Amino acid sequence: MTSRATRPHRLAAKDITLSRWRHGFKSRWGCQQNRGCADPADRGATNAVLGSTWACLRGADWAVSNPERASGPGATGEAVTALELLGIMWRIRFFEEEVPRLQRAGLARGLLHLSVGQEGVAAGTCAMLRRDDLLYTGHRGHGHAIAKGVPLRGLFAELMGRLDGVCRGLGGSMHIVDVEHGLMGATGVVGGNIPLAVGSAMTARLGAREQLTVVLFGDGAVQTGYFHESVNLAALWRLPLVFVCENNGFAEFTPRSAHTTVERVCDVVAPYGLARQTVDGSDVIAVREAFGVLAAAARGGEGPALLECLTYRLRGHYEGDAQKYRAAISQAEWRDRDPIARLRRRGVSEGWFTDEAAAVAEGAAKEAVDEAARLARESTAPPLELMERLVYAQLEPA
Amino acid sequence: MTYVKAVNAALAGAMRADPRVVVMGEDVAEGGPYTATAGLAEEFGRQRVIDTPISEATVCGVAIGAAQSGLRPVLEIMYIDFVALALDQLVNQAAKAHFMSGGQLRVPLVLRTQGGAGHRSGAQHSQSLESWLVHTPGLKVVMPARAVDAAGLLASAIADPNPVVVIEHKALYFRREDVPDPVEAVPLGVARTARNGRDVTIVAFSRLVYEALEAAEQLASEGIDAEVIDARTLVPFDLEAVLGSVSRTGRLVVAHEAVRQGGFGAEIASAVHEAAFDLLRAPVQRVGARFTPVPFSGPLEDAYVPGRAEICAAVRATLVS
Incomplete structure (x- = not known):
């Protein structure tokens, strides 16, 4: 399972049509899929009651309703796709670079884990998904959320604990959820939601939906029992699930070699028979290509897969980490590791886009991030009564 | 009807009424050690009566993920002593998903288990551990004494949009009482x-x-x-x-x-x-x-x-x- 991909995977128009699974789901389950929900605090909650109900409602026109992704990576040709990937990575980079500024200003508090240097994985995987595909991530998930289409303003506001945050300020940096965009969970307990992704994939299978679940985690999570038990179940049940490991070589402060004798995560899952591939996570085109092949197979019923992306975490485990445990990266090495600089060089040399177009994409991303951060500051803190109200979900009206 | 048969009837009734209800756990397709799930695999098939490996922590997480994606799983943890393995999932994932997502996610999960001493089962198969659960905002906890409540509270738990832990008692399983058929729901939170x-x-x-x-x-x-x-x-x-x-x-x-x-x-x-x-x-x-x-x-x-x-x-x- 190492050389099946010969060209970047592209989503065909038929892939975006959701009517097939909708019909499958209805006939299989024969139940009412949507009920009204009067409480605005429960926005989206009704959707979650039936998995992809939101996709059922909005899925057919998602491209129209989401101008950010109107064309969709891969939909209109390689050159545009590469430029879009560059734009997504710039948005992630600028977002992550804004976070420490918000932290220093006292606006973003708490534990902040940034993904600077790992943008190639987010863009090469999450941006390849359909809106109704389900995504789970961990504590370092800002980039994944952005690549999946979660609005920047809602993300900033969430990090600031504001009412307009995607989780109304009740989740925070480590717990970004945006059901409307298929982001179903982010966990601060390392590896803790890998089983949830198995459950979502199981639901898609039972509902005969053409829906993929993807879970992203770091190499530290591979040493949890959850990872091994989940891989076992996903393989046993041949679920439409792709495990994506961002192997940045460090579990918090400690190098991988101090925690395990198994160097490559792909080797860990070999006995379970998963389709698997290790790629250079700083090469977004390689990530996209490998992920496309594995995702298409998993979606098509060929069983789960694991994509291991070797990547580099430029900043510390969290903001404020003194990083005494490793040497600073040299300029030359960073030039080679930086996924954005690499795609820009390659895109221009391959003729996928001009340097001017790349500069425009960079400027647009910067503008979008700055505007989102500015708007997020205008949001207010959530009302105190919200925390009491959201401990338990209310019964849906009959 | 015995207490355990009442549980069984409530499960079957819920599965007939709602195709989203699935039963998961170790040996559930075989009926389990106390026959609580006996006959369900025959009526509803193994797609909805799902045998799982002895991976309590992960299987609980799978049930949570399934619940927040559209199913209504009823997970059986064979002994409450083993809930210790699943506590991380219950406490850090299930109980907080609705809250942390600002109300977006719901986890309509039922975790059925049984506890209690008196069967000479030793210290790891006899405990009463409800205190661990009642301390966690976001969970509901039910401990029925009568067969009619074991069935009726289970029916309400399955209909509830929140994670509910139903703790049965192994020493009550074979007590006989009159239970209405079909099962009548008993509201949660009413003594x-x-x-x-x-x-x-x-x-x-x-x-x-x-x-x-x-x-x-x-x-x-x-x-x-x-x-x-x-x-x-x-x-x-x-x-x-x-x-x-x-x-x-x-x-x-x-x-x-x-x-x-x-x-x-x-x-x-x-x-x-x-x-x-x-x-x-x-x-x-x-x-x-x-x-x-x-x-x-x-x-x-x-x-x-x-x-x-x-x-x-x-x-x-x-x-x-």
Whole structure:
């Protein structure tokens, strides 16, 4: 399972049509899929009651309703796709670079884990998904959320604990959820939601939906029992699930070699028979290509897969980490590791886009991030009564 | 109908009524060790009656992920002792998903399990661990004593949009009672007066309800008229029902099989003290197991498990002052 991909995977128009699974789901389950929900605090909650109900409602026109992704990576040709990937990575980079500024200003508090240097994985995987595909991530998930289409303003506001945050300020940096965009969970307990992704994939299978679940985690999570038990179940049940490991070589402060004798995560899952591939996570085109092949197979019923992306975490485990445990990266090495600089060089040399177009994409991303951060500051803190109200979900009206 | 058959009937009824309901757990397709899921695989197929490996932590997470994606899983953890393995998932994922997502996610999950001592099963298959669960906002906790409540509360738990832990008692599984067919839902959070009395209120749940009723009969022969309240649900707890009774009796005993130290009885006692101190004519008395693991040896286990004698002694203590 190492050389099946010969060209970047592209989503065909038929892939975006959701009517097939909708019909499958209805006939299989024969139940009412949507009920009204009067409480605005429960926005989206009704959707979650039936998995992809939101996709059922909005899925057919998602491209129209989401101008950010109107064309969709891969939909209109390689050159545009590469430029879009560059734009997504710039948005992630600028977002992550804004976070420490918000932290220093006292606006973003708490534990902040940034993904600077790992943008190639987010863009090469999450941006390849359909809106109704389900995504789970961990504590370092800002980039994944952005690549999946979660609005920047809602993300900033969430990090600031504001009412307009995607989780109304009740989740925070480590717990970004945006059901409307298929982001179903982010966990601060390392590896803790890998089983949830198995459950979502199981639901898609039972509902005969053409829906993929993807879970992203770091190499530290591979040493949890959850990872091994989940891989076992996903393989046993041949679920439409792709495990994506961002192997940045460090579990918090400690190098991988101090925690395990198994160097490559792909080797860990070999006995379970998963389709698997290790790629250079700083090469977004390689990530996209490998992920496309594995995702298409998993979606098509060929069983789960694991994509291991070797990547580099430029900043510390969290903001404020003194990083005494490793040497600073040299300029030359960073030039080679930086996924954005690499795609820009390659895109221009391959003729996928001009340097001017790349500069425009960079400027647009910067503008979008700055505007989102500015708007997020205008949001207010959530009302105190919200925390009491959201401990338990209310019964849906009959 | 036996208690375990009532559970079985409630599961079958829920699965017939709602195709989103699936049953998961170790050996469930074979019916499980107590036959709670017997016959379900035959009627609903193995797509909906899902045998899982012995991976409690992950399987609980799978059920949570399935619940927030559209199914209504009823997960069986064979013994509550093994819930310890799944606590991370229950506490850090299931209980907080709705809250942390700002109301976007719902986890309509039921975790069925059974606890309790008396079967010579040793210290890892006999515990009463509800205290670990009631301390977690976001979970609901149910401990039925009667077959009719085991079925009716389970039906309500499956319909509830939140994670609900239903703790059955292995020593009650084969008690026989009349249960309506089809099962009638019993609302969560509503206690039941099992016996009316004037002198003292005994609040109990699960197996200790029967011990409290036997204690009340014995006390009646001594001229003490005890009221027995079956709490049925611990979270949300029906404090109003208890306060209403205490306002008449002025005396309260709380009784459970779990270890007394840090037990739910302490929470009830404290809540009643706070809300109705001036109604009490004596300090609230607690009945619970001593602070040891459940012993294996027969005479020791019999001495360990709290019951009628301990409840009678506690009632008499409230009457001294």
